[in-house]
Amino acid sequence: MFDRRQGKLSRSLRARLTRVNLFLCDVDGVLTDGTVWMGNGVETKRFHIRDGLGLRLLQRQGIKVGWISRRASSATTQRAEDLKIDFLHQTDANKVAAVESILGRTGLQWAEVCYVGDDIVDLGALKRAGVAVAVGDGLLEARKAAHYVTKARGGHGAIREVAELILKAQNKWRPLVDEYSS
Amino acid sequence: MFDRRQGKLSRSLRARLTRVNLFLCDVDGVLTDGTVWMGNGVETKRFHIRDGLGLRLLQRQGIKVGWISRRASSATTQRAEDLKIDFLHQTDANKVAAVESILGRTGLQWAEVCYVGDDIVDLGALKRAGVAVAVGDGLLEARKAAHYVTKARGGHGAIREVAELILKAQNKWRPLVDEYSS
Amino acid sequence: MFDRRQGKLSRSLRARLTRVNLFLCDVDGVLTDGTVWMGNGVETKRFHIRDGLGLRLLQRQGIKVGWISRRASSATTQRAEDLKIDFLHQTDANKVAAVESILGRTGLQWAEVCYVGDDIVDLGALKRAGVAVAVGDGLLEARKAAHYVTKARGGHGAIREVAELILKAQNKWRPLVDEYSS
Amino acid sequence: MFDRRQGKLSRSLRARLTRVNLFLCDVDGVLTDGTVWMGNGVETKRFHIRDGLGLRLLQRQGIKVGWISRRASSATTQRAEDLKIDFLHQTDANKVAAVESILGRTGLQWAEVCYVGDDIVDLGALKRAGVAVAVGDGLLEARKAAHYVTKARGGHGAIREVAELILKAQNKWRPLVDEYSS
Numbered sequence: 001m002f003d004r005r006q007g008k009l010s011r012s013l014r015a016r017l018t019r020v021n022l023f024l025c026d027v028d029g030v031l032t033d034g035t036v037w038m039g040n041g042v043e044t045k046r047f048h049i050r051d052g053l054g055l056r057l058l059q060r061q062g063i064k065v066g067w068i069s070r071r072a073s074s075a076t077t078q079r080a081e082d083l084k085i086d087f088l089h090q091t092d093a094n095k096v097a098a099v100e101s102i103l104g105r106t107g108l109q110w111a112e113v114c115y116v117g118d119d120i121v122d123l124g125a126l127k128r129a130g131v132a133v134a135v136g137d138g139l140l141e142a143r144k145a146a147h148y149v150t151k152a153r154g155g156h157g158a159i160r161e162v163a164e165l166i167l168k169a170q171n172k173w174r175p176l177v178d179e180y181s182s
Numbered sequence: 183m184f185d186r187r188q189g190k191l192s193r194s195l196r197a198r199l200t201r202v203n204l205f206l207c208d209v210d211g212v213l214t215d216g217t218v219w220m221g222n223g224v225e226t227k228r229f230h231i232r233d234g235l236g237l238r239l240l241q242r243q244g245i246k247v248g249w250i251s252r253r254a255s256s257a258t259t260q261r262a263e264d265l266k267i268d269f270l271h272q273t274d275a276n277k278v279a280a281v282e283s284i285l286g287r288t289g290l291q292w293a294e295v296c297y298v299g300d301d302i303v304d305l306g307a308l309k310r311a312g313v314a315v316a317v318g319d320g321l322l323e324a325r326k327a328a329h330y331v332t333k334a335r336g337g338h339g340a341i342r343e344v345a346e347l348i349l350k351a352q353n354k355w356r357p358l359v360d361e362y363s364s
Numbered sequence: 365m366f367d368r369r370q371g372k373l374s375r376s377l378r379a380r381l382t383r384v385n386l387f388l389c390d391v392d393g394v395l396t397d398g399t400v401w402m403g404n405g406v407e408t409k410r411f412h413i414r415d416g417l418g419l420r421l422l423q424r425q426g427i428k429v430g431w432i433s434r435r436a437s438s439a440t441t442q443r444a445e446d447l448k449i450d451f452l453h454q455t456d457a458n459k460v461a462a463v464e465s466i467l468g469r470t471g472l473q474w475a476e477v478c479y480v481g482d483d484i485v486d487l488g489a490l491k492r493a494g495v496a497v498a499v500g501d502g503l504l505e506a507r508k509a510a511h512y513v514t515k516a517r518g519g520h521g522a523i524r525e526v527a528e529l530i531l532k533a534q535n536k537w538r539p540l541v542d543e544y545s546s
Numbered sequence: 547m548f549d550r551r552q553g554k555l556s557r558s559l560r561a562r563l564t565r566v567n568l569f570l571c572d573v574d575g576v577l578t579d580g581t582v583w584m585g586n587g588v589e590t591k592r593f594h595i596r597d598g599l600g601l602r603l604l605q606r607q608g609i610k611v612g613w614i615s616r617r618a619s620s621a622t623t624q625r626a627e628d629l630k631i632d633f634l635h636q637t638d639a640n641k642v643a644a645v646e647s648i649l650g651r652t653g654l655q656w657a658e659v660c661y662v663g664d665d666i667v668d669l670g671a672l673k674r675a676g677v678a679v680a681v682g683d684g685l686l687e688a689r690k691a692a693h694y695v696t697k698a699r700g701g702h703g704a705i706r707e708v709a710e711l712i713l714k715a716q717n718k719w720r721p722l723v724d725e726y727s728s
């Protein structure tokens with residue numbers, strides 16, 4: 001999934017990617033493969049390390065990161081703290097309202113938002129975001145509403161794929177590779 | 183798996199789907215991929231969030247939901263409480279008897295039942311249900327007994343696929359998409 | 365994996381299957397997909413419910429079941445107790461010796477043993493068993509030593525596949541299906 | 547993945563493999579599939595038993611084994627102790643520095659190191675190792691820097707595949723098979 005040639009992106013999508021200053025995404029089905037483990041009263045979720053490194057690289061380049069879920073879960077909170085995510089919303093309120101509250105606090109615009117989702121509850125945010133992304137195994141309706149559909153499935157590197165798209169469009173990827181190669 | 187065109191369903195199956203008022207399913211291999219995690223004396227199971235949302239959407243449209251397993255598991259109980267499932271049977275008794283006990287309490291008929299199963303223990307219920315569904319990776323005998331075999335495997339969205347089939351056949355899906363898109 | 369037509373089995377293999385009175389298998393990579401979860405000092409393994417039902421059906425038909433692992437694990441013990449497995453060996457001793465100890469206690473012969481393995485530590489038992497089976501994703505050397513290689517991978521129904529092969533060869537499968545279908 | 551014919555390896559790679567005396571690898575995405583489970587404040591990882599046996603076989607043949615991660619995790623420590631790994635580095639320091647500290651303690655050279663990685667943080671070590679290996683699902687940049695890319699994905703036997711390559715190149719595999727077959 002990491003072989004995608006940026007050259008295949010449309011000029012329009014690349015222009016949108018260069019404007020991204022805020023990276024927001026859903027949690028279940030996007031940062032995870034949509035599954036939860038239950039046992040002994042505990043809920044456990046699976047996250048991908050390469051997604052986490054992608055988000056850290058975005059933050060190092062000045063792009064804020066936030067997660068928006070309609071389902072409160074201590075597993076999500078644990079991972080968000082692990083990665084020092086800037087914004088975490090886990091309420092059953094409307095996702096559009098959650099994004100707008102973050103925009104209010106940061107002074108940013110919808111056009112600067114990249115939003116990644118997978119299901120019908122993400123449709124409102126996808127319709128407004130500067131870059132709307134659906135994961136490859138997302139609902140048909142989510143994929144139809146997206147500017148970009150990831151090659152990777154949710155929880156299997158979809159977030160890393162989008163993070164690299166943004167960093168490459170903003171010419172911030174090559175310097176990172178050079179730094180780690182030395 | 184969410185791309186299936188309802189137009190491909192037979193007229194007969196669509197007629198059956200319109201009559202569904204009770205959604206019942208097996209747990210292991212249907213709501214899960216058939217695996218259980220064991221360690222430290224605890225049994226853990228993996229459930230899919232999109233299945234959960236599918237069941238919640240059915241309930242919002244007035245369709246009752248029940249799970250019928252022959253194997254008692256606190257992991258199943260935990261997930262059932264999480265989703266506020268209407269009926270939960272986890273006894274080694276006959277599955278047909280379990281369904282009939284629910285029919286007795288609700289005053290519904292077998293013709294109004296959609297039942298989803300995967301293994302030989304589900305055969306009796308599959309032979310009686312108005313809509314009998316087997317998951318895509320179910321036992322050959324279960325698939326032979328079904329009106330519909332899901333594209334998705336158990337635990338990977340099979341239940342969501344059936345929930346959408348019912349909602350679409352009953353003309354309840356489009357309004358939900360419109361609500362979330364606004 | 366449940367579609368295999370028994371008719372494709374060689375006459376020789378079918379004859380071997382009819383003689384099976386003792387079903388023995390390795391644990392990691394056979395009853396599981398070969399992975400273990402580690403965290404908080406606990407080791408967790410994933411087992412498949414359909415494998416478990418297959419073993420229970422064998423036992424109901426009078427075939428004893430045993431597991432032989434060279435790696436002690438409380439997760440394995442937990443699952444063995446859950447399924448009421450007849451013999452459980454978890455010592456670093458030779459697997460051939462472990463099988464022979466079971467043969468001594470039961471008065472059975474190697475020709476009556478079906479043994480399922482996946483790695484080089486299983487080679488000695490595979491070379492002696494009446495029916496030697498390797499899982500589909502087992503080591504090349506294990507597959508070469510086997511009379512039968514499963515379509516299913518370890519932990520994904522391989523044991524169920526072998527259980528059905530035995531039950532079908534012994535004409536015990538159809539009555540079970542009929543019983544559950546009524 | 548265990549079917550690879552060594553005959554297909556280039557003469558140059560085989561020569562490199564014969565010189566390996568130290569086996570080093572990254573953890574997340576290499577010994578695991580890159581995912582972590584989070585819940586109840588505990589982090590859990592999944593390891594493959596066949597990888598573990600591969601490492602033990604290397605050690606039995608006199609090759610030291612070490613793991614180098616930039617992310618401290620008690621799950622990794624638990625598995626390292628389980629397998630009696632010779633060197634374990636889990637600090638955010640440079641990976642090249644971590645390898646050189648091991649070289650200093652053992653008196654070995656980079657040319658004797660086989661290093662397996664998957665992401666940009668491994669690039670420095672991959673550029674220096676006598677045998678640089680990337681897992682099959684590793685980052686494009688890691689695969690480009692490698693002498694060998696595994697058929698198996700990380701956490702699905704990639705380490706076992708490399709261990710067998712080394713043992714076969716050093717003529718140590720066949721005696722092990724013969725020992726277990728007797």
